[in-house]
Amino acid sequence: MDLLAFLYDSLLKWVIEPVTNQFLGIFDLNGRFSIVFLCVSYGIAYNLYRFRKYRGLTDSRTFWQFIGGHRVHFHPSALLDYRYYFVRGILKIALVLPIVGLVDPYVLRSGDYISFFNNLWGARAQVGENLSLSLLYGLGVFLVQDFIHYWCHRAFHSRYLWAFHKVHHSASVLVPATASRIHFVEKMVEKLADIVCLGAFAGVFWYACGGEISRYTLFGVTYMVLIFNALAANLRHSHVWLSFGPVVEHVLNSPAQHQIHHSDAPRHFNKNFGINLSLWDWMFGTLYVTHSTPEPIQFGTGKQDQDRYLTLYSLIVTPFVDIARKIPVRRSTIGRDWGV
Numbered sequence: 049m050d051l052l053a054f055l056y057d058s059l060l061k062w063v064i065e066p067v068t069n070q071f072l073g074i075f076d077l078n079g080r081f082s083i084v085f086l087c088v089s090y091g092i093a094y095n096l097y098r099f100r101k102y103r104g105l106t107d108s109r110t111f112w113q114f115i116g117g118h119r120v121h122f123h124p125s126a127l128l129d130y131r132y133y134f135v136r137g138i139l140k141i142a143l144v145l146p147i148v149g150l151v152d153p154y155v156l157r158s159g160d161y162i163s164f165f166n167n168l169w170g171a172r173a174q175v176g177e178n179l180s181l182s183l184l185y186g187l188g189v190f191l192v193q194d195f196i197h198y199w200c201h202r203a204f205h206s207r208y209l210w211a212f213h214k215v216h217h218s219a220s221v222l223v224p225a226t227a228s229r230i231h232f233v234e235k236m237v238e239k240l241a242d243i244v245c246l247g248a249f250a251g252v253f254w255y256a257c258g259g260e261i262s263r264y265t266l267f268g269v270t271y272m273v274l275i276f277n278a279l280a281a282n283l284r285h286s287h288v289w290l291s292f293g294p295v296v297e298h299v300l301n302s303p304a305q306h307q308i309h310h311s312d313a314p315r316h317f318n319k320n321f322g323i324n325l326s327l328w329d330w331m332f333g334t335l336y337v338t339h340s341t342p343e344p345i346q347f348g349t350g351k352q353d354q355d356r357y358l359t360l361y362s363l364i365v366t367p368f369v370d371i372a373r374k375i376p377v378r379r380s381t382i383g384r385d386w387g388v
Contacts, residue, residue, distance in 0.1 A: 066137035077269040080277050081133075081224060089224070089282035090115070096290060116287040120221045124358065129225040135360055139232045148239050155243050161251025174258040183271070185253055186263035190272035190324075192249045196241050198328040201321045204234055211370040217310060218357035219285075220348040226285040231367055276324045285310075289342035297337045301326040304338040311345045 074083045097114040100106040108114035120126060175181065204213035212231040219226045254260050263270050283290050284306035292302035301322045309320040319336035322329045329335035348354070357363055 062142060063138060066141045067134045070134045070137035077267055077277075078273065080227060080281050082277070085277045086224060086282050088278050089280045089286075092280045092290070093283060093286070093288045096288065114288070116221070116223075120287055121223055123221040125218075125220045126223045126225070128358070128360070128363070129219060129223055129229050132360060132363060133225045133228045136228055136230070136232075139364070140235075143232050144236050144239065147236055148243075151240055152243060155240075156247060156251075158247050158251035158254060161248060162255045165251075165255040172255060172258040177259075177261055179264065181257060181261050182264035185261045186265075186270055186272055188249060188253060189246060189263060190270070190276075192245055193242060194322070194324050195328060196245050197238065197323045198321050198325075198332075200234075200238050200241055201323065202334070204237075205318060205321070208371065208374065209234075211367040211374075214349055214353075214370075215357065215363050215367060217349050218353055218363075219310070220354070222285040222287060222307065222310060222347055224282040224285050227282075229363065231363070233367070281324075291338040291340050294337040294339065297326055298330045298335065299325060299327050301329075302338065304342075305336065307345055307347075308336050308338060308343070310347045311343075312348050312350050313345070316345075 073079050074081060074086075076082055077084060093115055094111055097106065097108065097111050100114075101108070106114060110117075115121075201213075203209055212233045215231045216226070216229050216234075219229055265271060266274050279300070280290060280303055283303035284301075286303065287307075289304050289307065290302060291297070291304040292300055296302070297305055301320065301324055305320045305322075305326060308316050316336065319334055320326065320329055321334055326335055356366060
């Protein structure tokens with residue numbers, strides 16, 4: 049009975065609860081893959097469909113065809129994304145959080161920065177929390193995090209890290225769940241970068257204010273997250289072309305810009321690394337702006353990888369295999385030394 053109880057507890061902790069939490073995530077406004085944001089995104093897509101159909105700009109006879117239909121949403125790549133979305137919950141509990149937890153105790157906290165500045169310059173008078181400061185602090189956290197994610201994203205397009213990020217780009221069709229096709233190594237790096245940089249920002253900001261300031265929220269969600277997720281964020285991983293135009297796209301990342309980022313055409317390589325803002329792409333020379341007329345795009349990483357990312361196992365293990373192949377192996381000299 050003890051063994052059965054142990055097995056049940058293990059199954060509950062490592063499988064049932066993570067998968068259940070992933071499912072419940074569709075009702076959480078803190079995540080992009082919330083059913084509310086999905087409805088908002090596809091509501092925008094429906095209005096775009098009606099507009100284009102009225103103007104004769106689309107050949108799609110139905111809205112279902114307009115967003116990709118069966119060929120996209122039931123494509124093997126999309127079906128793999130749906131499964132991987134739930135497996136990510138298991139990977140988070142089994143690998144991401146434990147490994148991040150090993151590093152976490154050695155990372156400076158916001159309180160450490162406040163203590164340092166207090167010792168250096170003395171304590172500051174409490175400003176007092178108000179709406180303006182809450183809005184400013186929330187905006188600052190958003191900008192710092194988006195900036196961090198831009199550089200993390202860009203780093204994972206480099207030679208040795210690309211193997212892990214390639215998992216995301218291996219999707220040959222785009223559906224909202226493709227946003228979750230992220231390798232756990234990339235997610236660990238992103239979380240650690242957030243802990244380090246946001247802790248430093250919060251410490252500096254709070255010291256300047258003389259005490260902690262909380263971010264302004266709407267419906268329990270940070271207002272900047274709510275705003276940007278409501279800007280058709282789920283259409284970034286879709287076949288619905290929605291451009292914000294060359295002017296706006298110097299600041300805000302549109303669905304069309306992220307689709308360009310997923311293109312396998314050489315002219316689109318290493319463009320549009322921004323997550324919510326394309327401002328960083330503009331500043332650092334990786335911006336590619338789009339127009340209302342859709343560009344012909346094929347998603348994925350080319351024919352050479354068509355058969356390499358077809359299973360959950362391949363999404364998790366293939367990057368390690370590719371990295372191992374890049375490590376130079378010195379040929380043994382034992383045989384020569386012994387005359388073999």
